[in-house]
Amino acid sequence: QVKTEVNVLKTLSKHEQSATASRKEEVKRGLAKLGIQCDDKVPNIAVLGSGGGLRAMIALYGTLVELKKCNLLDCVMYLLGVSGSTWCMSSIYKTEDWANKIEILEKNQSEKLVQGQWNLIKAKKAVLEAAREENYSLTDFWSYFIILKMKLKYFDGVTEAVDMSLSGLWGMVEVRKAWRSVVHEVVKGRT
Numbered sequence: 284q285v286k287t288e289v290n291v292l293k294t295l296s297k298h299e300q301s302a303t304a305s306r307k308e309e310v311k312r313g314l315a316k317l318g319i320q321c322d323d324k325v326p327n328i329a330v331l332g333s334g335g336g337l338r339a340m341i342a343l344y345g346t347l348v349e350l351k352k353c354n355l356l357d358c359v360m361y362l363l364g365v366s367g368s369t370w371c372m373s374s375i376y377k378t379e380d381w382a383n384k385i386e387i388l389e390k391n392q393s394e395k396l397v398q399g400q401w402n403l404i405k406a407k408k409a410v411l412e413a414a415r416e417e418n419y420s421l422t423d424f425w426s427y428f429i430i431l432k433m434k435l436k437y438f439d440g441v442t443e444a445v446d447m448s449l450s451g452l453w454g455m456v457e458v459r460k461a462w463r464s465v466v467h468e469v470v471k472g473r474t
Contacts, residue, residue, distance in 0.1 A: 306360055313357030329361040332368025339367030341396075344389040347375075351385050 295303065307325045314321055330350070332343040343364060350356040364372050375381040375388050 303360075310358055310360050313354070316354055317358070325360075327360045328358055329363060330359050332362070332364030332371065334366030334368065336367040337370075337396075339364075340370040343368040343371040344385075344392060347371075347382075347385045348389045351382065356382050356385065 294300075310328065311321050311325050314325075330343075330346065332346075333339050335342075347356060350359065362372065371392075374392065375385065378384055378388060381388060
């Protein structure tokens with residue numbers, strides 16, 4: 284039998300202490316640019332990104348861009364998120380010095396979403412097949428294709444390891460289930 288343990292530390296690791304000390308100096312300089320002087324007590328300012336899929340990703344990009352425009356992004360000590368906001372975080376962290384390039388990163392992501400391409404014939408076929416099995420909704424259908432494309436782009440190391448013939452990730456299965464009701468009703472209405 285395997286014994287599992289949780290390691291609880293009362294302090295940060297040496298690497299985390301070093302990174303935090305370095306970031307505190309940057310936050311101190313950022314606050315000084317705004318006329319706010321800090322001695323040894325630099326505030327822990329955090330930006331928290333919500334969940335909510337694509338909406339959360341877009342919202343966090345927009346928030347970071349506006350914080351940058353207002354000279355507040357340099358004052359942030361921690362950037363945290365869950366679910367959709369982590370899609371933004373994982374894509375920006377691939378760029379060194381992302382905070383100074385956030386406007387360009389946001390613009391590039393927006394263009395990818397607007398100009399994204401997918402095969403309408405394959406999409407229609409997938410929807411019609413799904414409609415025969417269970418319920419589906421149009422919102423989930425849209426997110427299924429857009430989010431799948433993003434997952435393949437940003438999480439290539441993760442998704443390549445998944446056997447997509449087995450319906451890929453569990454989330455994809457859940458999205459499919461949620462989608463089927465509306466498509467089924469549309470198909471029934473046309474027959």
